[in-house]
Amino acid sequence: MRFELIKVLLVDDNHHMRVLLMEILRAIGVRHVFEASDGAEALQIMRSHQVDVVMTDLSMQPLDGIDFVRLLRNSPDSPNQMCPVIMITGHSTSRRVGEARDAGVNEFLAKPVTARGVIERIGEIVERPRAFLRTPDYFGPDRRRKADARFTGPWRRSADPNREGPAGG
Helix, strand or coil: CCHHHCEEEEECCCHHHHHHHHHHHHHCCCCEEEEECCHHHHHHHHHHCCCCEEEEECCCCCCCHHHHHHHHHHCCCCCCCCCCEEEEECCCCHHHHHHHHHHCCCEEEECCCCHHHHHHHHHHHHHCCCEEEEECCEEEECCCCCCCCCCCCCCCHHHCCCEEEECCC
16 A cells, blocks of 8 residues: 555644654655644645545544534535545444444544554555445445345345445545
8 A cells, every 4th residue: 555645634632642643644654644633623624635534533622523524424515525534532332433433434443543553444445445325314435344145125235326436535
């Protein structure tokens, strides 16, 4: 993977966490990194800069990571609805992970953050992108990670008329 070509936006209200993530990204070869201290600032940065991947903390003030992703995915003036998002959190309860997934997060990275975890999550986004789907109450990456042969619902991935196809980079 050519990390030097990826443009990453770090969104975290904790300066020390942004510095740590910046060091990890630089160590693996990422050369283009933007920083924001909350979701509102992140949206402004995305309006003026091309971003390939967003790495955001879940718990921030005044706009937390979940609200940021909801705006990114659903706002009519979103700068890039299909930008891949990695949610970084120390709150990996199933309820919060479910909220983030339902907001449109692509991948999760649990704290404490490691270089290996960052590489793996960026690799998932770049090498195995998931198609984006639009339903009446959701827009974001396909939340299904595997095909279930026992699925009896009305839609399958290939038959879903709301499927938008993989996000471009």
